[in-house]
Amino acid sequence: MMQFDGGVAVVTGAASGIGRALVREAARRGMSIAAADIDASHLATLAGEFGPDRCLTATVDVSNEDRVNQFADEVWARFGRVDLLCNNAGVLHAGGVCETSSERWRQVVEINLFGVLYGVRAFLPPMLRRGMAAHIINTASSAGLTATPLLGPYTVSKYGVVALSETLLFELQAMQAPIGVSVVCPGAVATQVARNASATPGATQVTEWLHSGVAQGMTATRCAEIIFEQAAAGRFWIFTHPEMLAEVDARTQGMHEAPAPIYVPPAGGSGR
Numbered sequence: 001m002m003q004f005d006g007g008v009a010v011v012t013g014a015a016s017g018i019g020r021a022l023v024r025e026a027a028r029r030g031m032s033i034a035a036a037d038i039d040a041s042h043l044a045t046l047a048g049e050f051g052p053d054r055c056l057t058a059t060v061d062v063s064n065e066d067r068v069n070q071f072a073d074e075v076w077a078r079f080g081r082v083d084l085l086c087n088n089a090g091v092l093h094a095g096g097v098c099e100t101s102s103e104r105w106r107q108v109v110e111i112n113l114f115g116v117l118y119g120v121r122a123f124l125p126p127m128l129r130r131g132m133a134a135h136i137i138n139t140a141s142s143a144g145l146t147a148t149p150l151l152g153p154y155t156v157s158k159y160g161v162v163a164l165s166e167t168l169l170f171e172l173q174a175m176q177a178p179i180g181v182s183v184v185c186p187g188a189v190a191t192q193v194a195r196n197a198s199a200t201p202g203a204t205q206v207t208e209w210l211h212s213g214v215a216q217g218m219t220a221t222r223c224a225e226i227i228f229e230q231a232a233a234g235r236f237w238i239f240t241h242p243e244m245l246a247e248v249d250a251r252t253q254g255m256h257e258a259p260a261p262i263y264v265p266p267a268g269g270s271g272r
């Protein structure tokens with residue numbers, strides 16, 4: 001089991017929210033950091049916090065496979081090892097299945113799902129060649145396990161991250177590789193995710209609803225602590241709010257019993 005008390009952590013979406021908290025938790029545990037984000041100015045602030053010896057920062061759009069591959073080369077050239085890969089970058093979009101443009105559908109899925117895939121494809125082969133214990137943490141969402149109306153592209157992408165992570169875990173198990181996998185399904189965490197969201201004209205109330213939910217959520221710091229604790233304990237499924245499993249149980253129960261599921265909004269707002 002990995003303890004994450006040294007070595008190198010790679011974090012995408014590192015300039016804000018959960019990603020920034022993952023960087024700080026990794027640093028607190030003595031790890032060096034490779035931090036990637038599309039937001040250069042917040043990334044510069046992060047670099048100032050740790051200094052260049054400890055922290056490599058790179059402006060990376062995770063939906064650009066060539067750039068992700070280049071970032072991986074930069075990280076290996078600089079540190080020669082990767083012990084932890086956190087594919088965390090993600091964006092939220094609210095809008096109906098038909099009201100959201102195909103272009104926006106594609107962008108959200110390319111960032112949230114292909115971004116994780118590109119991270120895995122760029123970093124895993126050299127991690128395997130190195131042959132040392134390492135771990136991959138992919139950030140999905142509670143939206144990776146239950147669907148919400150007007151969050152189609154986000155939900156599709158997050159179900160995809162869950163499916164990709166399970167597939168990857170099984171492939172690594174079959175190879176008896178020393179690389180672990182976790183998938184994080186956070187509930188509400190107080191970050192900028194809903195403020196940074198896009199919405200079609202008819203769905204702006206959804207991002208407001210989400211913002212009020214996440215604003216009351218757990219701190220990103222606590223979320224990052226939970227992620228590290230549970231990954232260190234070897235857990236694949238990481239839930240920040242295990243009570244959300246009641247929604248998953250109800251979904252599964254409905255598969256046995258109900259002709260079709262009926263959406264019931266979660267009480268008291270929600271993070272996705």
Ligand SMILES: NC(=O)c1ccc[n+]([C@@H]2O[C@H](COP(=O)([O-])OP(=O)(O)OC[C@H]3O[C@@H](n4cnc5c(N)ncnc54)[C@H](O)[C@@H]3O)[C@@H](O)[C@H]2O)c1
Pocket residue numbers: 012013014015016017018019036037038039060061062063088089090091092111139140141142185186187188189190191192193194196214217271272
């Ligand atoms: N906050 C919550 O309640 C919550 C709940 C469930 C899942 N999540 C997931 O957690 C992850 C982190 O989100 P957060 O809540 O910290 O939000 P956030 O908006 O505060 O941070 C997301 C970061 O990702 C970066 N990013 C966006 N697009 C990118 C791209 N193309 N390439 C590289 N970086 C990019 C942003 O610049 C930002 O720094 C996301 O995957 C999100 O879906 C968050």
